[in-house]
Amino acid sequence: MKVNAITIRPGNVLEYEGKLMLVTKIEIIQPGKGNAIIQVEMRDARTGTKTQQRFRTQETVERARLDEHEMQFLYQEGDHFTFMDNESFEQTQVPVDVVGEPARFLQEGMVCTVTMYEGAPLSLELPQTVTMTIAEADPVVKGQTASSSYKPAVLENGVRVMVPPHIASGTRIVINTADGTYLERAKD
DSSP, rough: EEEEEGGOOOTTTTEETEEEEEEEEEEOOSSSSSSEEEEEEETTTTTTTTEEEEEEEEEEEEEEEEEEEEEEEEEEEEEEEEEEEEETTOOOEEHHHHHHHHHGOOOOOOEEEEEETTTEEEEEEOOEEEEEEEEEEEEOOOTGGSSSOOEEEEESSSSEEEETTTTOOOOOEEETTTTTTEEEOOOO
């Protein structure tokens, strides 16, 4: 599907020079004289090679047709994660490098969105939040709650997060999966 270059956004996948390119960053440049251009930082979906390309805003580019599937995380085996399609019950192996940094928040039974191109997984999107238990946290220091300070804590999966002083070990909290930050105490 051909689209104008001005409509390109991070997360889009383009077919460029016979390769499948995942857009990671864009910048619109408006020089003092002449037409605006868009600078696109892309990563090859298959090899991981990064490249930058400039397009005129009126130029058309080929956007790839992608399939999104709701899949349930089952288990990790070596350097692959196994997901099951919720409709067809077909299992799919997703490499660790496709999942990336959010892999640390994957939990058994979690439903994620897997983006695929011609049957091959390209990216994985976790739910926005996940509820986890604090494994260890520093004790509360009296009088520390007067200011908005945070203390380090370790989650059940070994990830370190900063939490408010009133959070203790064993407390269930809600974490933002995009950046790994504390949102609130779990309401369960």
